[in-house]
Amino acid sequence: MKATIWHNPNCGTSRKTLAILQETPGMDVTVVEYLKNPPSADRLAQLYRDAGITPAQGLRLRGTDAEERGLPQASDAEVLAAMAAQPALIERPLVETDKGVRLCRPQEKVHEIL
Numbered sequence: 001m002k003a004t005i006w007h008n009p010n011c012g013t014s015r016k017t018l019a020i021l022q023e024t025p026g027m028d029v030t031v032v033e034y035l036k037n038p039p040s041a042d043r044l045a046q047l048y049r050d051a052g053i054t055p056a057q058g059l060r061l062r063g064t065d066a067e068e069r070g071l072p073q074a075s076d077a078e079v080l081a082a083m084a085a086q087p088a089l090i091e092r093p094l095v096e097t098d099k100g101v102r103l104c105r106p107q108e109k110v111h112e113i114l
Helices: 012-023 041-051 076-085 107-113
Strands: 002-007 028-033 094-097 100-103
Touching: 002 012, 012 028, 012 107, 041 076, 041 094, 041 100, 094 107, 100 107
Parallel strands: 002 028
Antiparallel strands: 002 094, 094 100
């Protein structure tokens, strides 16, 4: 099975999720360091649709200026544009497999799509 993880190596939850993926037999893992290679607004919109969450639910609040900018109450398009421009606003990690997409907080959520 193939999996793509949008990963931040400085995040403990992201590292733990990656470890689960790497320890799963037969898993072919693609790691995207999204702070260096951010997904487009369109790609993020698709990931959130596939995960069954809104862009606001995928917004990282801790350690960002998202609340000061009013992003939790902003439109989906505004949130996605802000995330694409400033990828630190993307909550992590997002994982995509053939079985779906999950925002893996806590990291055990990844098991839902393995």
